Amino acid sequence: MYIVVSIAILATMVLALTRALMGPSVYDRVLAANVFGTKTVMLLSVTAFLYGRPDFLDLALAYALVNMVGILAVLEFFQKRSRRKAELEDD
Amino acid sequence: MIDILIDVFSWVLLIxxxxxxxxxxxxGLRLPNFYTRIHAASLTDTMGAILIFVGMMLQSGLTLATLKLFAIMLFLLLTGPTATYALANAALLSGLKPDTGSNHDEVEKEEPAE
Amino acid sequence: MKLLELLGYFNYWVFAIVLMVGLYAVISKANLIKKLIGLSIFQSAVFLMYITMDKVEGGTAPIIQKGVENQIFSNPLPQVLILTAIVVGVSTLALGLAMVVRIKESYGTIEENEILDAD
Amino acid sequence: MDLIAHLPALQVVIPMLSAPLMVLLQPRGLAWAGATVVALVSFAMAATLAIGVLNGLTPQYFMGGWPAPFGIALSVDAFSAVLLLIVTGASAGALLAAKPSVDQQVEEERQPLFYAAWMLAMAGLIGIVVAADAFNIFVFMEISSLASYILIAGGPDRRALPAVFKYLTMGTIGATFYLIGVGLIYMMTGTLNIEDMQNRIGDVTDINPILVAAGFITIGLALKAAVFPLHVWVPNAYTHAPHMVTVFLAACATKVSLYVLIKFDYLVFQSRLVDHDMQFALFLMPMAILGILIASAVAMFEGHLKRLLASSSIAQIGYILLCASFISTLGLSASVVHLFNHALAKGGLFLAVACLAYHYRDLRLDQLGGASTKMPWTCATVVICGLSLIGIPGTAGFISKWLLISASLQIGPWGWFLVAIILLSSLMAVAYVWRIIEALYFKAPVEGVGPQSEAPIQLLAVTMLVAALNLYFGFFPQVPLELATEAAGMLLEGAQ
Amino acid sequence: MIFVFAIFLLSLLVITSIAIVRTTNLFVAVMLTSIFSFLMAANFFILDAADVALTEAAVGAGVTTVIFLCALALTGEREKPRINGRKTARVAVAILASLMIYATFDKPRLGDPDAPVHQHIAPWYIEKTTEHMDFPNVVTAILSSFRGYDTLGEVFVVFAACIGVLFILGVPPPAQKRLNKVVEQNKGLRHHLIPQVVGRLVIPFIVLFGLYTQFHGEYGPGGGFQAGAIIATGIILYALLEGENKALQAVPRSVLLGMVIGGALLFGSVGVICMFMGGNFLEYSVLSADPIWGQQLGILVIEAGVGMAVCGALLSIFHAFAARENVS
Amino acid sequence: MIAENAILTAIVVPLLGALLIALGGRFGPNIREAVTAITSISLIFVVWGMLPALIAGERPAVEVSQVLPGLSIAFKVEPLGMLFAALASGLWLINSIYSVGYMRGNKEKNQTRFYTCFALALSATMGVAFAGNLFTLFLFYELLTLSTYPLVSHKGDEATVKSARIYLGVLLSTSIGLFLPAIIWTYTAAGTGDFVSGGILAGKLSDTSVGLLLGLFVFGIGKAAVMPVHKWLPAAMVAPTPVSALLHAVAVVKAGVFAITKIIVYIFGVDFLFDSPNSGWLLYVAAFTIITASVVALRQTNIKRLLAYSTIAQLSYVVMAAAILKPLAEVGAAIHMVAHAFGKITLFFAAGAIYVAAKKTEVHQLRGIGRRMPWTMTAFTIGALSMIGVPPTAGFVSKWYILAGAFEANNLVAVFTIIASTVLNAAYFLPLIYMAWFEKEQEGAKEHGEAPFMAVFALCVTALLTLAFFLFNGPVIELESQVVKGLN
Structure with a gap:
């Protein structure tokens, strides 16, 4: 059963990757990266069960936490960029 | 009996x-523009995550694993919307217009640098 | 069976390809950040090679479970090596990026050919 | 605690642990003093180890008390003793002299970090030299590389930055190649300990991965060692680094990589690959020869003093490789002796450059006119070390050249061709060294530039000491020679 | 089945790496790099390398991305295309790749239990871990004791990177054009409510999880390095939310540097103490009358040192980049 | 033991002198020159003091250090070297006296450097003379090159530096490119490089190799100026005259021919070489050099260049004499070194004196100069006659021995060459002498007298020596005969 789920997740990862490669805007790519991250978390959890070693859920937990930081860093990056743009326009 | 029930239930959830x-x-792939794709991503993310993790929780019973699974699920549920918010906000800030209906992709190609 | 045996080498092929993709980025791109990205891909490929060799068929991660007998464990040594190598990779990357920032500040560009022209 | 037994470990650990302490030594000059003391202590330890090796000891040390193929072992043999002397000696010498020059080039508040990086570079190089474990070599290679990037980036000129960046990319590629090679060997032998590899590599049936590993390790280390076509990072990195860093790195950094290269080729691959001498004959020797000729030619037409010396370094690396590729006792001892002597000559020259640079901002040759009148001692050391570089008898350089030519004559008719090349490149060395001497002694000073006095005494004294050593080892080369012969014996024994 | 997964993920890896190289937008490249890192980590996990996967996750997806973005903000994100020299590079690289692929056929197949790698040293480690340390994670045992010297080296690599970034970015940036303008303090994401709330909620968990990884490293995947990176990520998150200066007020630069130095020295001094107590360098068994307890104690302390050093170093590096941003 | 110490003292004394001169330069020229004089006198005492022991048949030797196994810095006194050392040390004193006159008269700059390097060169010369093996010889040979380089480039202007570069380039490149491999080859083949009576290479090399090795030695020792490696000698004419004297008479070229002779006698062994079919070419090369250089000298208009080409020819006499490979000829080679030294130093001193007094450098300017500078021109005449080989000058003695050797070997080429070159020598020297004494001075020429006293005194001494050697050459010949005694 886990196999079915993991195949579904893998398929979604492919779709997300396609989106990330296609773009067209950078936000699509960021979104795809984010989706990719969450899917990795799921995949890891499912595989941990597939292996019969649920103690490895730590990993998935770490991913879930880290993924968020990445996305917020991107937001911060955009914010900075738009601020700089505004400043440049001021000058 | 209960075991089988739980198994079946969790499988259904997982599937x-x-x-x-x-x-x-x-x-995420098929929808026409960025803002619609955000919907697809975030909605199914949360739903999918809940279903899968609850399914797994049912499988593992009352162990440390369940706690971890719950934590993971919680974090996914928390970060998903945050990320979506962040992205939508960023896109909006930098001028990607949320027009529905028309395909905006051709209009707004990749962000020019600075 | 034949196919599966071939697929047993697939990891090494991916290693070779990714390694070369990274190397290509390092040697042919002019942008310094792109070079660094290439460098980190290049290093990641090596991680893949090491981790590939640690796997044993039917094995599991080398964390001994109490009460489980006759478990096969994958090889822990390459993992240790790669843990160290990952750290090395990040350190190099950080240092490289710091240099790129300084180069941008003093040259106003991070394209290699423009830097060469500037001096 | 038996201090002597712990020496191989202390040799690495003391400079390494002193690095964080350097960061804490904030007031002016304290970091320098601390680093110098540590370097001197290291040198003393290296000398003790070298004496031990001369008396027939080969100290082994098991880190963590775990036996050899499982834990990490350190070992000191004759070959590594020479390298230890070079690394610690170069570091101690350069640091002793460093203060005036570094004060001039590196801002005071950044100096503690600078000296910390110096300690790390030294510890890294020492760690490579004493390691008996292939992966451990990689780790310490990275410590030393990162630290040397930092040191070079301390150069006041903005051109230092792209130079370091290039060094960083090439150095990382080199180290990664090395890592791949080690991985392949590990894959085929299951061990990381060099001695264990040596024993087990004979049992490997599939030769292809070993060949590929040999290729990767050779190319990777050749990159780090600046062997001829892979040397492109050297001239800029040496030129724009702070002068004292150039002294230190030119004297030992590339040589340590060469050391690893030679060690691997002889101890690990040689015994396995039947056509190993072919590898040398087909790849390394031509590279060495081309390197010698082309780099010397480049040096002949180079207008900038430091670049000129950097090019010459590439040629000298060619010599070392050339000797090593003869696969004979004489050749290998020539190689090791030249490692030592070149460190002396080039170290002395770069020290003298640092002296000159104390007064001259611009180190192009046509700007240096008239230096001899105001800085006679500095110029005298340039002459002595230059002669050593050429290989004039009475200087250390002659000894290695003599051994080199004798070794080439041993290999039959081909040897004459090599002798011709060696001599040709020596003549080129005459040409470029003489360009420096002419610039210093016979050119009229350029208006408005030029020194009023000699370099600071601290800098000058060390420079003259190194020059004196160049002469001393020209007449009494017994110590390096004995170590080198022993090292050659060990390497060849490994090859059988 | 799991191998099929691996093959699938690896194919994605190849595609991603090629895409990274082809894109001319550096920001996109960084995003793809983070995907690359996720893929890599998933692969590691599938290949039984749980500790490595955790590291890759903590570093590749978290810290690396953040530092890349910091650098991008300072350097611009558009890559200029260059035409010449590509073809030769491509041909050379292709030849090399095919050579290497050809050479693979003599290598042991993936998962081959008879490969020399699995015969020689590895069984010894697995056997001796229980005997000498009596805890389950063999990777941690090797990392911190059997090959503890490598790990010491690793800590010093991190230390070198830290002082390197501080040294290189220790030069004040060139004078800015807009001098008359008051430089606005970085407020972080303070006016974004949702990230604020969620972030604040998550930070304690991240730190807690970091501590868990630190002290649970002997039993499950994890250890000092991963813990350091995770905790650093948590504090970086704080800096992102509240702005640089707030984060620096909470954990000042000197404390960070102190952590790096202290961590590195802690590790080293454990080794030296072992020497004084009659063992070899890093021979923890002599630390206590009971060698097993001695090993465990030693490993605990040095892992703490690693964690401190890594956390401090990553944060110092982050702040060095971020501080520069504020000035420019 | 005393003799052993004397060897080292002979090398150290000028070295110490150089140091003292460098220091003394700060206290004024008189002190500096006094130090020079004292040093040279003490050197004479040291060197000549070894003579009795040597004549008595002793061969003092000393080893300083073993640089590599089988490769040591060692010294050994034997007649050839003794002769060379005695000659060089003696002429140094005279040259110093002359230098004082010349340098002061010419108001040269950097005189301290001049005297210092001069002393250094002498130290190197002593090393060459007493070298006990090839390596030591090579060591001091190179030192000699290096220490004379600042002398040659003394003036420091563009043209001088260029010429000095040729000087250094030719000497260093031949020595490193040819001499060094020859030495290493010798060591590899024979296992040693010690100078041993009768040679060390006998039976160790094939015939082809002997010819090749000899070639490496002869052309590698660029100081012997065998064509085509003679270019440096005319180039070095830019140097001040005392330096030219040093180059031509005292040290440098003498070191070259001395080294070749020594190598032929003590490394190859005369008999071994005589029996080897591939060594005859050396004689032809030398003969060719003699004739060609003489012809070139005929066409020179600059006095010093003329003398330079004359030197090239005269050096090849020595080489040819050595190449005849007969005992008498070897003695002749040694004596010719002395004879040529006396003659040529006189000629150069005279040329320098003319330059100091009259600033004349060209041959045609010498018309009638004999009347203004009678002492100088008398000495010049004596020197020239010695070059031609007219009795009663030193040149006659040496030519006699060489001819005798040539006849002994039935070597008609050598005989013919000697005769032809004598004619040529006469052809370029006699017109000059005639011009100086008997032709009228040009109208409106500058009034001038003799050069400074010190210079004239020195050149008179050397002229007298040239004459004296004709009469009192017995001890020298006796000494040198010891070299070849073992041959017959």
Whole structure:
């Protein structure tokens, strides 16, 4: 059963990757990266069960936490960029 | 008996979750522009995550693993919307217009640098 | 069976390809950040090679479970090596990026050919 | 605690642990003093180890008390003793002299970090030299590389930055190649300990991965060692680094990589690959020869003093490789002796450059006119070390050249061709060294530039000491020679 | 089945790496790099390398991305295309790749239990871990004791990177054009409510999880390095939310540097103490009358040192980049 | 033991002198020159003091250090070297006296450097003379090159530096490119490089190799100026005259021919070489050099260049004499070194004196100069006659021995060459002498007298020596005969 789920997740990862490669805007790519991250978390959890070693859920937990930081860093990056743009326009 | 019931129930949840995830993926690819794709991603993300993790929790019973699974689920549920918010906000800030209906992709190509 | 045996080498092929993709980025791109990205891909490929060799068929991660007998464990040594190598990779990357920032500040560009022209 | 037994470990650990302490030594000059003391202590330890090796000891040390193929072992043999002397000696010498020059080039508040990086570079190089474990070599290679990037980036000129960046990319590629090679060997032998590899590599049936590993390790280390076509990072990195860093790195950094290269080729691959001498004959020797000729030619037409010396370094690396590729006792001892002597000559020259640079901002040759009148001692050391570089008898350089030519004559008719090349490149060395001497002694000073006095005494004294050593080892080369012969014996024994 | 997964993920890896190289937008490249890192980590996990996967996750997806973005903000994100020299590079690289692929056929197949790698040293480690340390994670045992010297080296690599970034970015940036303008303090994401709330909620968990990884490293995947990176990520998150200066007020630069130095020295001094107590360098068994307890104690302390050093170093590096941003 | 110490003292004394001169330069020229004089006198005492022991048949030797196994810095006194050392040390004193006159008269700059390097060169010369093996010889040979380089480039202007570069380039490149491999080859083949009576290479090399090795030695020792490696000698004419004297008479070229002779006698062994079919070419090369250089000298208009080409020819006499490979000829080679030294130093001193007094450098300017500078021109005449080989000058003695050797070997080429070159020598020297004494001075020429006293005194001494050697050459010949005694 886990196999079915993991195949579904893998398929979604492919779709997300396609989106990330296609773009067209950078936000699509960021979104795809984010989706990719969450899917990795799921995949890891499912595989941990597939292996019969649920103690490895730590990993998935770490991913879930880290993924968020990445996305917020991107937001911060955009914010900075738009601020700089505004400043440049001021000058 | 109860075991079988739980098993069946969790499998159903897992499969539903898988379907949700897949749908979300397809939506992310097929929907016409950025803001619609955000919907696909975030909605099915949360739903899929809940279904899959609850399914797994049922499988593992009352162990440390369940706690971890719950934590992971919680974090996914928390970060998903945050990320979506962040992205939508960023896109809006930098001028990607949320027009529905028309395909805006051709108008706004990749962000020019600075 | 034949196919599966071939697929047993697939990891090494991916290693070779990714390694070369990274190397290509390092040697042919002019942008310094792109070079660094290439460098980190290049290093990641090596991680893949090491981790590939640690796997044993039917094995599991080398964390001994109490009460489980006759478990096969994958090889822990390459993992240790790669843990160290990952750290090395990040350190190099950070240092490289710091240099790129300084180069941008003093040259106003991070394209290699423009830097060469500037001096 | 038996201090002597712990020496191989202390040799690495003391400079390494002193690095964080350097960061804490904030007031002016304290970091320098601390680093110098540590370097001197290291040198003393290296000398003790070298004496031990001369008396027939080969100290082994098991880190963590775990036996050899499982834990990490350190070992000191004759070959590594020479390298230890070079690394610690170069570091101690350069640091002793460093203060005036570094004060001039590196801002005071950044100096503690600078000296910390110096300690790390030294510890890294020492760690490579004493390691008996292939992966451990990689780790310490990275410590030393990162630290040397930092040191070079301390150069006041903005051109230092792209130079370091290039060094960083090439150095990382080199180290990664090395890592791949080690991985392949590990894959085929299941061990990381060099001695264990040596024993087990004979049992490997599939030769292809070993060949590929040999290729990767050779190319990777050749990159780090600046062997001829892979040397492109050297001239800029040496030129724009702070002068004292150039002294230190030119004297030992590339040589340590060469050391690893030679060690691997002889101890690990040689015994396995039947056509190993072919590898040398087909790849390394031509590279060495081309390197010698082309780099010397480049040096002949180079207008900038430091670049000129950097090019010459590439040629000298060619010599070392050339000797090593003869696969004979004489050749290998020539190689090791030249490692030592070149460190002396080039170290002395770069020290003298640092002296000159104390007064001259611009180190192009046509700007240096008239230096001899105001800085006679500095110029005298340039002459002595230059002669050593050429290989004039009475200087250390002659000894290695003599051994080199004798070794080439041993290999039959081909040897004459090599002798011709060696001599030709020596003549080129005459040409470029003489360009420096002419610039210093016979050119009229350029208006408005030029020194009023000699370099600071601290800098000058060390420079003259190194020059004196160049002469001393020209007449009494017994110590390096004995170590080198022993090292050659060990390497060849490994090859059988 | 799991191998099929691996093959699938690896194919994605190849595609991603090629895409990274082809894109001319550096920001996109960084995003793809983070995907690359996720893929890599998933692969590691599938290949039984749980500790490595955790590291890759903590570093590749978290810290690396953040530092890349910091650098991008300072350097611009558009890559200029260059035409010449590509073809030769491509041909050379292709030849090399095919050579390497050809050479693979003599290598042991993936998962081959008879490969020399699995015969020689590895069984010894697995056997001796229980005997000498009596805890389950063999990777941690090797990392911190059997090959503890490598790990010491690793800590010093991190230390070198830290002082390197501080040294290189220790030069004040060139004078800015807009001098008359008051430089606005970085407020972080303070006016974004949702990230604020969620972030604040998550930070304690991240730190807690970091501590868990630190002290649970002997039993499950994890250890000092991963813990350091995770905790650093948590504090970086704080800096992102509240702005640089707030984060620096909470954990000042000197404390960070102190952590790096202290961590590195802690590790080293454990080794030296072992020497004084009659063992070899890093021979923890002599630390206590009971060698097993001695090993465990030693490993605990040095892992703490690693964690401190890594956390401090990553944060110092982050702040060095971020501080520069504020000035420019 | 005393003799052993004397060897080292002979090398150290000028070295110490150089140091003292460098220091003394700060206290004024008189002190500096006094130090020079004292040093040279003490050197004479040291060197000549070894003579009795040597004549008595002793061969003092000393080893300083073993640089590599089988490769040591060692010294050994034997007649050839003794002769060379005695000659060089003696002429140094005279040259110093002359230098004082010349340098002061010419108001040269950097005189301290001049005297210092001069002393250094002498130290190197002593090393060459007493070298006990090839390696030591090579060591001091190179030192000699290096220490004379600042002398040659003394003036420091563009043209001088260029010429000095040729000087250094030719000497260093031949020595490193040819001499060094020859030495290493010798060591590899024979296992040693010690100078041993009768040679060390006998039976160790094939015939082809002997010819090749000899070639490496002869052309590698660029100081012997065998064509085509003679270019440096005319180039070095830019140097001040005392330096030219040093180059031509005292040290440098003498070191070259001395080294070749020594190598032929003590490394190859005369008999071994005589029996080897591939060594005859050396004689032809030398003969060719003699004739060609003489012809070139005929066409020179600059006095010093003329003398330079004359030197090239005269050096090849020595080489040819050595190449005849007969005992008498070897003695002749040694004596010719002395004879040529006396003659040529006189000629150069005279040329320098003319330059100091009259600033004349060209041959045609010498018309009638004999009347203004009678002492100088008398000495010049004596020197020239010695070059031609007219009795009663030193040149006659040496030519006699060489001819005798040539006849002994039935070597008609050598005989013919000697005769032809004598004619040529006469052809370029006699017109000059005639011009100086008997032709009228040009109208409106500058009034001038003799050069400073010190210079004239020195050149008179050397002229007298040239004459004296004709009469009192017995001890020298006796000494040198010891070299070849073992041959017959």
């Amino acid at each position: 539903l979750g898988g379907v949700c995830v897949l749908i979300g993926g397809i939506g």
